[in-house]
Amino acid sequence: MAAGHRAIVRDHMYLRQVPRPRVFRDRSNPLEDLREEEIFARYRFRPDTIYFIVDLCQAAARDTGRCFAIPLVLCVLSYLRFLATGSFQLTVGDTVNLSQPTVSRVCRQVGQVLSALADRYIxxxxxxxxxxxxxxxxxxxxxxxxxxxxxxxxxxxxxxxxxxxxxxxxxxxxxxxxxxxxxxxxxxxxxxxxxxxxxxxxxxxxxxxxxxxxxxxxxxxxxxxxxxxxxxxxxxxxxxxxxxxxxxxxxxxxxxxxxxNCITLHNLGIDRRDIVAVxxxxxxxxxxxxxxxxxxxxxxxxxxxxxxxxxxxx
Structure with a gap:
């Protein structure tokens, strides 16, 4: 009985040492697969405004020497989804096919880039x-x-x-x-x-x-x-x-x-007439x-x- 238990533990330890194969997820652009109203419901902005935000972040990233390991549009969508819902990062990642650690990293990066634009919009x-x-x-x-x-x-x-x-x-x-x-x-x-x-x-x-x-x-x-x-x-x-x-x-x-950043994006939405009614x-x-x-x-x-x-x- 004890020998069998030791064998199971040994097998588990071996499995933990074996490197896991890399999984390449489909990171297609959700903006190309959803209708405009569906995009607004998920990210709280219309597609043209989202692309405008992406361009702003791209320019600000160049100015600060930042780089993004995954497509910037997915980084921006992850951050907008987080702000729009306040959900856990794992849930946000499921929306754009990113892992939780990646969502954490890109939200920090996009947040810092947008923060540099605050004085322009507030x-x-x-x-x-x-x-x-x-x-x-x-x-x-x-x-x-x-x-x-x-x-x-x-x-x-x-x-x-x-x-x-x-x-x-x-x-x-x-x-x-x-x-x-x-x-x-x-x-x-x-x-x-x-x-x-x-x-x-x-x-x-x-x-x-x-x-x-x-x-x-x-x-x-x-x-x-x-x-x-x-x-x-x-x-x-x-x-x-x-x-x-x-x-x-x-x-x-x-x-x-x-x-x-919420305030910055709120003002940006008003400038572009991309508004939310209450x-x-x-x-x-x-x-x-x-x-x-x-x-x-x-x-x-x-x-x-x-x-x-x-x-x-x-």
């Missing part, structure tokens, strides 16, 4: 674009949010701070934001709209906590209806990239990279009353009163 408006954004919002432009982001009327994210733990208060994120310093220094003209989690300042308008009179009520209603755009923006972002709805099982640095949000149910004193200053309250008198008194 940038606060300047020049004539500032005037256009103000016209779209009336006299106001942009929205800080709990995740440290600002958007415009086209749902484009124009500023994003992706570096703080999830429990950090949004007011603290804003205090450390480089965009805030630009407003403080007078480099940017106009208003940001925010909820009551932020302090009312001369450049950031927030709701009245306890509105008195019809003018203040109308101001609150207009601010809420306009500011809801940022909630819709994040709805679009999470609808396209389901990875943002799940826990990212990676280092904080890599998690920040993935989130920033249900509208009722602004009445989205007033975001925090009930916390975040330190409104006198200049901010005076500016808010001026706007209320100029635009909301009848």
């Amino acid at each position: 940038c606060f408006p300047s020049g004539d674009r500032v005037r256009q954004v103000k016209q779209q919002f009336g006299a106001m432009a942009g929205f800080p949010n709990v995740v440290g982001a600002v958007c415009d009327a086209s749902y484009r994210i124009t500023s994003a701070v992706v570096m703080w733990p999830g429990r950090t208060h949004e007011a603290r994120i804003w205090r450390q934001c480089a965009l805030r310093r630009r407003f403080e220094d007078g480099d940017v003209q106009g208003f940001l709209l925010a909820d009551s989690g932020y302090a009312c300042t001369r450049y950031m308008l927030t709701p009245y906590m306890n509105p008195v009179g019809e003018a203040q009520a109308r101001y609150n209603g207009a601010l809420c209806r306009t500011r809801v755009t940022v909630e819709q923006t994040f709805g679009i972002l999470k609808q396209r990239f389901q990875v943002l709805r799940r826990k990212l099982n990676c280092s904080p640095e890599r998690a920040c990279m993935h989130i920033r 249900d509208p949000i009722d602004p009445i149910d989205n007033s975001h009353y925090h009930g916390v004193d975040v330190g409104d200053n006198m200049d901010g309250r005076a500016e808010r009163e001026y706007v209320t008198r100029m635009y909301f008194e009848r």
